Amino acid sequence: MKNTFIISILSSMLFSSHAVMAAESNTSVNTVNAFEQLFGVMEGKRRNHVRGFCFAGELTPVDGKITQYSKSAMFTGKSSVIGRLSHKDGYHSAPDNKPAHYGMGLSIQTSSGETHLMSMNTLDFFPVATPEAFAELMQAKVTGGPAVKAFKSKNKDLQRFKAHAAKNKKTLTPYEGTTYNSVNSFYLVNEQDEQTAIRWSFVPVQPQNIVLEPTESFFFENMQKNLSQHDISWDMVITIANPDDAVNNAALPWEGEHQQLTAARLKVLSIAKEEDGQCDNINYDPLVLSSGFKPSDDPLLQARSTSYAITFGKRLSEKSTQ
Numbered sequence: 001m002k003n004t005f006i007i008s009i010l011s012s013m014l015f016s017s018h019a020v021m022a023a024e025s026n027t028s029v030n031t032v033n034a035f036e037q038l039f040g041v042m043e044g045k046r047r048n049h050v051r052g053f054c055f056a057g058e059l060t061p062v063d064g065k066i067t068q069y070s071k072s073a074m075f076t077g078k079s080s081v082i083g084r085l086s087h088k089d090g091y092h093s094a095p096d097n098k099p100a101h102y103g104m105g106l107s108i109q110t111s112s113g114e115t116h117l118m119s120m121n122t123l124d125f126f127p128v129a130t131p132e133a134f135a136e137l138m139q140a141k142v143t144g145g146p147a148v149k150a151f152k153s154k155n156k157d158l159q160r161f162k163a164h165a166a167k168n169k170k171t172l173t174p175y176e177g178t179t180y181n182s183v184n185s186f187y188l189v190n191e192q193d194e195q196t197a198i199r200w201s202f203v204p205v206q207p208q209n210i211v212l213e214p215t216e217s218f219f220f221e222n223m224q225k226n227l228s229q230h231d232i233s234w235d236m237v238i239t240i241a242n243p244d245d246a247v248n249n250a251a252l253p254w255e256g257e258h259q260q261l262t263a264a265r266l267k268v269l270s271i272a273k274e275e276d277g278q279c280d281n282i283n284y285d286p287l288v289l290s291s292g293f294k295p296s297d298d299p300l301l302q303a304r305s306t307s308y309a310i311t312f313g314k315r316l317s318e319k320s321t322q
Contacts, residue, residue: 027131028306032314034138039090043318047311049103051094052086053220054277057268059108059236066238066263069196070188072292075263077111083266084279085175085223088121097214099170104180104202105284106266116290117282119304120180120202124168126250127161131303157251164253176223176232176268177208184286184301185247187294188238195294197241199254202234202266223271232268237261248297283312 035047042050059079066075073079087094088101106118128134133155140147152158180202187195211229212222226232240259246252274280287295287305295301 025306027135028303028310031131031135031138031303031307032310034135034142035090037142038138040092042092044315044322045092046086046090046315048090049084049086049088049105050090050092052084052103053271053274054279055081055083055085055268055271056278057081057083057266059106059264059266061264062235062262066188066261067190069190069194069198069238069240069261070292071191072116072188072290073110073112073114074108074116074290075292079111079116080109081266082107082278082282083268084274084282084284085219093216095216096219097172097216099172101170102175102178102180104175105279105282107279107282107284108290110290112290114290115288116293117284117286117288118182119284119286119308120182122170122178122180123183124164124181125161125253126157126183126300128155128157129249129251130299133157134300134303161251172210172214174208174210174222174226175219176226177204177210179203180234184250184298184304185241185296186289187296189292189294197245197247197296199239199241200263201237201239203237205231205233205235205265208232220271220273223268227268227271234266235262236264236266238263248299250298250300281316283308285309 032047039047039050041047057080059074059081061075061077084103084105086103086105088103094100101122103119103121105120108116108118110116128137137148137151137155137158140151152162182200185197185199188198189195208226210222211225212218223232238261239254240261241247241254242256242258245254272278285305285308286301289295
């Protein structure tokens, strides 16, 4: 009787786990479908951050204090990087000469042989807190303005995000002159297995300006020109959570004073058009982490990973038939 009871409990837990995973997958599928309906599909290409190009670089440790918080090899030795810079959203011909939000993906090969992936953007915080809310928002955008307005009226996270955006209007800045944020939270893990909640940003080491006449497609040449004249690099600035910060909610900004460390510096060595570079077939899954990092319980992290896997599979399938 006792064994039967235990088996029943385990079966119930397993069923519940599968149900949760199925729900997460359905939400991600709905989100991907909404992106395709809203922006269209360019076969063999990403559904989000469609327009962009590749770069090769290196990541070098800066402040040794970071090793008190993390045992990741990226903070003890030089790592090689294959990165991608892109326009946010799924517009295939997003113009370079209009202010927009951008993304940075990094595939980091550490000195210990591990792969660490990052996927960042220029948002200060996320518009909504859950995968379900994001899927609903994307479907509202597909439906049209009145549906978005109705969603906003009931979602305080989106209201906060829109108010922040209205006060912080973007100006035209090239990829290389832009700060990129993790948005989601993670944990650093040290040799004693102590965990520290963090977010991070990649901040330009020096101003990187528009040096060419802006056109609808000038970002690649602008970065090439800047790279020929001086270094292009970003500092990886780690922000350590305060006790009252929301670690598992990307829609809530961390406000006030925080302890920060410049953990590493990312230097660009070369850039390449996507068709000539090495970044096109990389799936920048934010849950592929090196030892010394752990994901938080932010539900958007798993949803992003699942959505990226779905679209990556679609891209590979479409390329195989071209």
